[in-house]
Amino acid sequence: MMDLSPNVAFYAPMKPPDHPVPSGDRQIARGFIAALERAGFRVDVACRFRAWEGRGDAGRQQRLERAGCWLADRLAARLAARPQATRPRLWFTYHLYHKAPDWLGPAVSDRLGIPYVVAEASRARKQADGPWARGFVAADAALARADRVFAMTARGAQGIAPVVGEPGAGRLARLAPFLADPTMADPAPLDRAAARAALADGLGLDPNAPWLITVAMMRPGDKLASYRLLGDALWRLAGRRWTLIVAGDGPARTEVKAAFAGLPVACVGALGPAALRGLYGAGDVFVWPGLREGYGMVYLEAQAQGLPVVACDSGGVADVVSEAGGGRLVPEGDAAAFANAVAALLDDPAARAALAEGGRRRMRDHHGLDAAAAALGATLRGLVP
16 A cells, blocks of 8 residues: 655754754754654654854854755755655744754745645844854744744744744744654653662662752853852752762863762763663652753653652743642742752652652643644644645
């Protein structure tokens, strides 16, 4: 029987989904591919050209633009030469912004006469006159061309509304952040006692002490600022009984370790999904400030495993961490409030249990792969010719 599933050309200008360096961006790109496939589309990665330029180098941006326009022309010609049944019927770009504009999707979509869709675009008006002005203009042009734009946070929707309109008014649609890995999104029951015993034995920890968990890359910028804020908060709890277990690695590892010097901290390096699931399941509270996070995939993972969260109300974190179930939010940058929230949960096992159950329920009902596939399918099938 002939497969009549619509073909989707997928592109991620910041980082392709098979990039060798792990990151949240790569993980989310893979998640979109999985959700589109579950929604009934056949997905091909259209191009692995990386349009990202992070230093504000005008000359490099011009070269990337020229390369992108050349690639768009070649790619459009190659796709147009395919038999009609194998051509893409929709172009889907994940995560474009001033540092990673989409030089390919609008041009190819116009050439093939297919819908152009964007997910997770961000727009900062202050960049219109800065070192990435060229990319800002290009990103705005792509958003203006898009037939549909999915925003994953309230803040993201607000930022792009001047170009694409308000949610529900036409081209702008909301899509809840979601977990793509089924072992995280719909986990099998975890033996918490066994997980704690294994970690305690491997790391030389007291299995009866409260364990705080952090999972984050160690790199300069907002990640390092979050680690330093966390260190400041935990120093305020230095007289209490707890251990922080940190999963992550990166170029700022020395600075991160300095932020926790003298505190009871165990660093376990970067972990794969199975080990991460065990770490989440063995912990008592997930602690990560998340300064200026888009929303933070780690918050979804932690809550899916029943680990209550303490985070800052920063960026898009409030879209995935709710006081009504799953975690506690404190003002951005407030180390004292962060410490107080952690202490309150450590002192209240019943509150932790209620947050754990609420977080699991919210992840299952609103932030799983099935929910994302249903939302994408309902919108995109109305666009496909």
